[in-house]
Amino acid sequence: MPCSWQCSPRRRYRDHVSDAQPEQHPHLSEHDLLQGLTAYDTGSDPLETTLRTDARVIARVTDGIYRQPGSALRELIVNAYDADATRVAVRTDRPRFRRMVIEDNGHGMTPAALVHMLHHIGGSAKRTTSGAHLGITSMDDPMRSPHGRPLIGKIGIGLFSVAQLTQSFQIITKVAGDDHRTVASVVLKQYSDQLDSSDPDAEYEAGRVLVWREPASDHSSHGTSIVLDAIRPQTRDTLRSKDIWEAVHGSPAGKLEGEVSSVMPPRFHIGTVQRDDEDLLRSEAGSYFQLPWAPSDDPVRAFERLVQSVWDVIGRGVPNPRLEQLLDYYLRMVWQLSLWVPLPYVDMHPFDLTGSEGLRWFELAQQGRERPLTSEAGHRLRDEARLGDAVSSPRDFTVLVDDLELRRPIRLVNLPTTSSAVKTPLIFVAKERFDFQGVARELSGGPFGFQAYLLWAPKIVPSDHQGVLIRVHDATGTLFDPTFLKFPLAEQRRLQQIVCEVFVTEGFDGAINIDRESFNFAHPHVVALTRWLHSALRRVINVEKRIASTALEERRTAGTLQAQSKAEQIVSRVWSSRTNADGTAPPDVVFTDSPVVAGPDESASYVLGRSQVIGDFTGPNARARREQMEDQLRRITQVLTAYDVLDGLSTDETQDLIAAIREILQAYGP
Amino acid sequence: MNTPEHEIPDDSRLPTTQIAVDYDDIFAIRSYDVPKQPSRRDFLPWHRPRKQYVRQDQWADEIQWLLARRADGDQDLRYVGLPGPDLLDLRYFHGKFCQGEQRSLRFLGFDPSARPGSAMGEALNVSLQEVRSLPNVDQRSDVIGDDFRRLADDSSIAWQQVTSLGPFDIVNLDLCGSYASDSPGLDSSIYSATHALLGLQHRQSRPWSLFLTSRIGRQGVAPDTLSLLVDRLVSNLDTCPAFQQSFESQLAFDPRLSSSDEWTEGQFFSALATGIAKWLLGLAQTMRCRFTIASAAGYRVNDGSPALDMLSVVLRFEPALTISDDSSGLAAATEQLPSECDQATGLPPGIANLVDLDSRLSEDHNFRRLLLEESAALLASARYDVHEYRAWAEGFVS
Secondary structure: OEHHHHOOOOOOOOOOOOOOOHHHOOOOOHHHHHHHHHOOOOOOOOEEEEEEEOOHHHHHHHOOOOOOHHHHHHHHHHHHHHOOOOEEEEEEOOOOOOOEEEEEOOOOOOHHHHHHHHHOEOOOOOOOOHHHHOOOOOOOOOOEOOOOOEOOOOOOOOHHHHHHOEOEEEEEEEOOOOOEEEEEEEEEOOOOOOOOOOOOOOOEEEEEEEEEEEEOOOOOOOEEEEEEOOEOHHHHHHHOOHHHHHHHHOOOOOOOOOOOOOOOOOOEEOOOEOOOOOOEEOOEOOEOOEOOOOOOOOHHHHHHHHHHHHHHHHHHOOOOOOHHHHEOHHHHHHHHHHHHOOOOEOOOOHHHOOOOOOOEEEEEOOOOOEEEEOOOOOOOHHHHOOOOOOOOOOOOOEEEEOOEEOOEOOOOOOOOOOOOOOOOOEEEEEEEEEOOOOOOHHHHOOOEEEEEEEEEOOOOOOHHHOEEEEEEOOEOOOOOEOOOOOOOOOOHHHHOOEEEEEEEEEOOHHHEOOOOOOEOOOOHHHHHHHHHHHHHHHHHHHHHHHHHHHHHHHHHHOOOOOOOOHHHHHHHHHHHHHOOOOOOOOOOEEEEOOOOOOOHHHOOOEEEEHHHHOOOOOOOOHHHHHHHHHHHHHHHHHHHHHOOOOOOOOHHHHHHHHHHHHHHHHHOOO | OOOHHHOOOOHHHOOOOOOOOOHHHOOOOOOOOOOOOOOOOOOOHHHOHHHHHHHHHHHHHHHHHHHHOOOOOOOOEEEEEOOOOOOHHHHHHHHHHHOOOOOOEEEEEEOHHHOOOOOOHHHHHHHHHHHHOOOOEOOOOEEEOOOHHHHHOOOEHHHHHHHHHOOOOEEEEEEEEEOOOOOOOOOOOHHHHHHHHHHHHOOOOOOEEEEEEEEOOOOOOOHHHHHHHHHHHHHHHHHOHHHHHHHHHHHOOOHHHOOHHHOOHHHHHHHHHHHHHHHHHHHHHHOOEEEEEEEEEEEOOOOOOOOOOEEEEEEEEEEOOOOOOOOOOOOOOOOOOOOHHHHHOOHHHHHHOOEEHHHHHHHOHHHHHHHHHHHHHHHHHOOOOHHHHHHHHOOOOO
C-alpha cells in the first residue's frame, strides 16, 4: 500500500503535553507571541499560548451561541467575505462528517492579525481604527474591508463559532507577499461557571493554542483554511439527519412499546452511514442517496437543479412544498446558507427584472399610494423605480459547498399558477430613509435606510419563503419571518402569497442581536421598519384585492363561472370566508389511478391515488357510486384545505386521512 | 443510637438507574491537552532523485501522450491516486500541464493523513491549501482518509467519491510496498479495489493510464497470490506460443522449468512483474481495451539487493469503442481488438526493456544532477529545506 501507510515518520517533538494543573497553562503575551512568530525558525518548537477572550461573557459566546451547525458555517463564510475573498469552499466528507474544511482566498491574516485575534476574541479589530494596521479593514474606512466591502462581522466571534461544530481545529493562513504561512492549532475549552469563578470582566482562557510558521514558496498566494477534524458527535448527528434516519430505520436503542415506524425518508437526501461502519453507506430503497443533481453537473447547474427539484414537486402531489418535508438536514442547511450570505440570485436580482418575465410592477412611493410602473420588455425595474445601484448582487463572491455553487434560491420567473383569480405575479418595490430628524443620534441609532420588494404570487415556493427577510450588507442570519414582524390583520392566506426582502442600506446594524439570528424589537430602526412593512402590506393586499375583484367580475361577465351544486356552494362559502373573499378558488382535487402525476397545469391540485384513497368498488352501479364518493371526498378535501389542515401533511398522510374519512362515510352507509 | 439500620445510606450503595452513556457520543476528544505538535517531515526514500525520473520521463511523458490525443477543448485532467501528504506529484503535474494553460486538474487522493488525529494531518492540511491555491486546480479536488481498498465495496463513501469524479485520465497506484501483498479472494483487497476501479474506467472513452509503482522482491508478497499469478503465467505460456516465445526471448528463462523458489532474484522480478501485467491485461481485455506497457523502470530500495526490487510501470489502456462482431452476419465486420494472446506478446519486451534507474543515474552524473535539482525545487514547494535536501540526496547515487 502507499508508502505513508506503512512508514510512520518519527515525531519532531512529542505527542501530547498533559497538564495536571490546567490553570497554569503557558501563556505568551500578545507581544511575546508576535515576537516569537516574527523570529520563528522553520523546524523549531511551535509557540504555545492560550486563547483569550476580553471578558468572561465573551467566553460564553465563543462556547457556542448558535442553534445549528449551519449558523457556524455562515459565520465562517461571512468572515471570508469580510476578508475580500472571491471564493469560499466548504468541503465535507458527507454523509460521514468526520472532517470539514472551510477554505477561502481572502487576504489572509498576518502573524500580527492572527495573534491579535487569538488574544482578543470578541474584541475584533474590525470596525476599529487598528483594523487597518492589521490589514483587516480599509485604510480609509474602518467599517469596510481592505477592498471596500461593507463589513458584515462585528465583534470578532465569527471564527470561534466553530465551537458549535468542533472541539479542536486548525487555522492555516497566509497573506500575499509573505514567504511563510502561519498555522495555529486550537483546542477549545468548554465554558463552565463552575470551573472559573474569577472576575467576570477579567480575561478568560477559552482554549489552548500552538502556533508556528511554515515556509511558503508561493509568495503571491493568500487565504485562510479552517480545518475541523474533531467534530462534536452531537453536531455530526445533526448533519447526518440522525433524527430522521432513526425515525425511518428505528433507533438502535429499540422501539417504544407499540411504536410503529411510518416515517419516510426525505425526498432528497445525501444518504446515511451504517451504524457499525461509518465508512459505508446504508442502502435505502436500493440506493445510497437521492440527490436532484448528477455527478457530471457543474456546481452551478447542480445548485439550479436542487432549487428546481423543490419547484418540481408541486406537480407531483405536493402542492405546498416545505423544505423539511423534502430535504434532509444537510440539504436544508445548504439552502439556508444560500439565503444567508451575499450571493447572486439563481435567476436574477429582483431589481433587475427586465419586463419579459411576466410580472406587474409597482412602486410603493414614500407616504403615498402605490404607483404602477411600466413593465414592458426592455425596461428595467431598477431604472423604472429609480432605485440606483446601491442594492445589487455581488459579482465577485462564490461559495462552494461540496458539489454545489450556491445561488440565492429565490425565483421570479416561471412562477407556478394556481386557481387564483389573479394569475400574474405582482412585485412592489420601495426605497425608504428615516433620518429621525429632531431626535438625538444617541437615541435614534442614526439614520436608517433601505430598499425592499414585496412579491405577491399565487404560490410561494417553498412555503418556507413566505414572509419577510431583512438583509444588512446583503447578509442575514434569520429565516423568512412568516408573521411579517407580527402583522396584525387576519390576512393569513394572502400573507402566504407574499415574499419580501428588505435590503438595509444604512443603519440597522445595532438592532441585530449578537447571534445575527434575531433582532432587538425595541430598537428604533426595527420599530420604523415594522411600521413601514405593515403599511406596505396593507397597500399590497389592497392592490391584489382590487385586481382580483376585477378579474373575478370579468370572469362572471364572460359567463365562465358555472352553476354550482349545493356542495360546491358550501365549499365556496367556507373558502370565501376563510380567504376574505380574495378572489381565489379552492384548489382542484384530482383522483388518479397512478398516485403521482406531474404536469404544470395541475400545479395547484391535490392529487390523490384511487387505490390508496377510494379502494375497490364492485357490484351494481360501481362506477356511479365511486364517482359519487370521489365527489364527496373532493368537497371535504377542499374544506380541509380552506383550514390549512393538509399543509403540514405528506402526500401519504393526506391520502391516509382522506381514506379514513371515506371509510367513516361508508360505515354510515348511503 | 447509631445502629446500622439508622445509618445514612451511602449513595454509592443506592440502586441507580442503569442508563448506558457512551461518552464517545458526547465528546470528539477527551482531554484538554495542548494541541498535537506537527510531526517532523524527514526525507524519505521516494524523495531521491530517481523518483523525479519516474515523474518526468515516465508519468509526464505519458500524460503528454494522452493529451496529444485529446480533441480541442477537451482539457481537464482527472486524477485518482495515493498522493501522500506532500502532494508532490500533483504539484508537478499542475506545473507541467496546467500552469499557464487552460487546463484544470481535478484530483481525488486517498491518504490516511486525512483521517482525524493523523500524525501527518497538519502537513496534509497545509499541502492542500498550497495546492488548491494553484490557479488551475479544481476546487472540488480533495484527499480523503479512506483506505483505497474500500473501493471494492460499492456502499463505501470511498466508492461514492470515486464514482462522482471518475472515470479518470490517470490512476496512480504509487505504493512503497508490494502490489501483491494482499491474499487473493478477499472482499477488501487492492485487487478487488483495482477490479472495481477498472469497472468505472470501463466508462472512459478516451485513452487513459495506470501508473503502478510496487515492490517486486520476494518479501512482502502473499504466497497464495504469488502462486495464483505464477499459475496463470504458466498457463498462458502453455496456451499462447507467441507469448511463450516472447517471454523466453526477452526475459531469457522459462518459468515452467523450475519452481519460483528456485528462480534468481532477477527472474523472480521478471516473472512477477509480467504476472501482474498479465492479470491486468486480462481485465483490460474484458474492458475491450488495447493494453500496452508504455514504459517501465526499476530500482533497488535495498541498496544491497542483488537485483532490482522496485518497479515503476506505466500501463496504457486504449478503449476500442467497438463490440464483438455480429455473429448473425447482419452487420459488417468491424476492426477487432487483438486477442489476449496477441496483446500478451508485448508485455515481456516492456519488462525486459525497463530502465535500471540506479545504473542510469550512476553513469550519468549530469542527468542525476538535473533530477536532483528538479526534486529539490519540487520539495521546496512542499516546504522542505533545499539545502538540507541537497545534503541528504548527495548521499545517494540515484
